Amino acid sequence: AQSVTQPDIHITVSEGASLELRCNYSYGATPYLFWYVQSPGQGLQLLLKYFSGDTLVQGIKGFEAEFKRSQSSFNLRKPSVHWSDAAEYFCAVGPPVSYGNKLVFGAGTILRVKS
Amino acid sequence: NAGVTQTPKFQVLKTGQSMTLQCAQDMNHNSMYWYRQDPGMGLRLIYYSASEGTTDKGEVPNGYNVSRLNKREFSLRLESAAPSQTSVYFCASSATEGSYYEQYFGPGTRLTVT
Numbered sequence: 001a002q003s004v005t006q007p008d009i010h011i012t013v014s015e016g017a018s019l020e021l022r023c024n025y026s027y028g029a030t031p032y033l034f035w036y037v038q039s040p041g042q043g044l045q046l047l048l049k050y051f052s053g054d055t056l057v058q059g060i061k062g063f064e065a066e067f068k069r070s071q072s073s074f075n076l077r078k079p080s081v082h083w084s085d086a087a088e089y090f091c092a093v094g095p096p097v098s099y100g101n102k103l104v105f106g107a108g109t110i111l112r113v114k115s
Numbered sequence: 116n117a118g119v120t121q122t123p124k125f126q127v128l129k130t131g132q133s134m135t136l137q138c139a140q141d142m143n144h145n146s147m148y149w150y151r152q153d154p155g156m157g158l159r160l161i162y163y164s165a166s167e168g169t170t171d172k173g174e175v176p177n178g179y180n181v182s183r184l185n186k187r188e189f190s191l192r193l194e195s196a197a198p199s200q201t202s203v204y205f206c207a208s209s210a211t212e213g214s215y216y217e218q219y220f221g222p223g224t225r226l227t228v229t
Contacts (some may be wrong), residue, residue: 043220
């Protein structure tokens, strides 16, 4: 069965510092990979996705993620964090072909930004 | 476009009461989903509907029922609410062609069962 691990429950970074959020997945083949962000009291918004091709993908709000097949990882990065990036971030995976296009989500990482 | 809408936003129930959470999408998506979100557990799939007229169980279906009323609407029903169903519930939808894996989420319903 697929699974997604986000090892860090909470991360605190200073405004302007760089950020990396970790995501590891367990799946027999290369799945489709996603990062979502959830601001307090809101629904989830898609930041970026990886289906195939270039392993470094760009998303919205200045985020990027790199797919590393050898490490089964899809880590999210941002060069310079802004206070408005404080939110909860979810990594999700889905098999390339599946009935219902279901996704499996990680437990989330809460990002705090200190000024 | 409103995207995915959910009603109500907040609800408090007593144990044993029933209620229906409503979800609608205006993106002509085929697939719809109901998740619950609990602290430290991410989102867990309750039920999903791959297309109009079909529904299937997800990871945590016990205590819930769903209805895919038409292509736009997908409701979640709690027949006899329990405190363990206190959670935030999200509805989502996705297309089945092109970027079909992207799921679009509603704003959520915060449910408390006392």
